[in-house]
Amino acid sequence: MRFLSQNPNLKLYVVGFxxxxxxxxxRADAAVKVLTTQYRVNPSGLKSYGVGLxxxxxxxxxxEGRAKNPWVELVEQKC
Numbered sequence: 001m002r003f004l005s006q007n008p009n010l011k012l013y014v015v016g017f018x019x020x021x022x023x024x025x026x027r028a029d030a031a032v033k034v035l036t037t038q039y040r041v042n043p044s045g046l047k048s049y050g051v052g053l054x055x056x057x058x059x060x061x062x063x064e065g066r067a068k069n070p071w072v073e074l075v076e077q078k079c
Contacts, residue, residue: 008045011046013049013077015072017050023050025049027072
């Protein structure tokens with residue numbers, strides 16, 4: 001969180017992952033809420049997106065694979 005506080009102009013997507021589309025969006029929204037309320041990160045630099053099964057890091061077919069897939073990831077916006 002220190003990195004985000006020290007880089008207030010950084011623009012990030014907060015991306016939620018899971019098996020459906022509603023849950024990842026809710027996770028991304030919750031992460032944005034925590035970042036902005038508890039850590040006072042500027043909300044104008046954050047956008048939340050849920051991607052569900054569209055972008056897993058690895059296969060979700062095994063417990064090990066599911067454990068490697070993040071629930072939420074911060075991705076720099078290239079605008």
